[in-house]
Amino acid sequence: MGNTDKRNLLDIAEQMLSKYPLCDQCLGRQFAWLSTDTSNRERGRSIKLLLSMQADEQIKSGDREGGLKILTELAGNGSFGPAGTLIKKNGIDPPSTKGCHLCLLEERSVFGRTSEIAERIIESTKNIEFATFLIGCIPVPTLAEREEELRALFSLLRGEPLKSDFNRELGKQVQKALGKEADFEHSDIVIVYNMIRDTLDIQINPIFVYGRYRKLVRGIPQSRWDCTACGGRGCESCGGTGRRYPDSIAEYVGIPVQSLAQGAGFKFHGAGREDIDALMLGSGRPFVV
Ligand SMILES: [Zn+2]
Ligand SMILES: [Zn+2]
Structure with missing residues (x-):
């Protein structure tokens, strides 16, 4: 810190480009917390443009060698087209462009794949009903390192x-x-892209239903009650049903909710336990499924 705060951003970027090939996106991302209402790609491209202007100025004011050195870095490691054009104008063949050090995966930038991955996401979510989503990813460790x-x-x-x-x-x-919104706190689904395996994982977040139930007859337990003799496998004393009581409040409430939501399972939570022989009258007992 301290000293680094006073360093010139353009000088740092130029040193980085002299050492590593960096695309606009990845160069810009190194300065992502600076300025706003823009994108990392625009940050990166703007830095390269300014560097090429400085280099052009250097050449035009007599430092041809110094200017061309920077333009060569920009055209090669930076894959910055205008720098290549300037080099050509100076009568030299520009270097070939290089793949980015930070985002290249099997010869292609991971950012160059986003529209393709988006299409796959649309295909694999077309039968899921949702209003909001969240994108996550499992990055490649080598790139992060x-x-x-x-x-x-x-x-x-x-x-x-x-x-x-x-x-x-x-x-x-x-x-x-x-045409759906990304929601960072309570999204209906979470889509995780695995960069290593090039696969998608779609997680559907649970829905919660709140209500109150009334129990007007005795003899129904609040939650499912398995046979104590066999533990649910079915035995003589339970007549093979595996249950001590055939029904429960949890199932009367939970099963219709599960089928309405086309869910794979449910959990029932009543506000307080109640005895099998108790009634629940009045406004009923609150529950969440
Ligand atoms: Zn990159
Ligand atoms: Zn039994």
């Missing part, structure tokens, strides 16, 4: 992790394609 290494090397303090950058970029695509 490289980023940590780079941040330590250049004392970068304003970056955000690849993971949250990727989640946001993918979330934008899904939001646009589905």
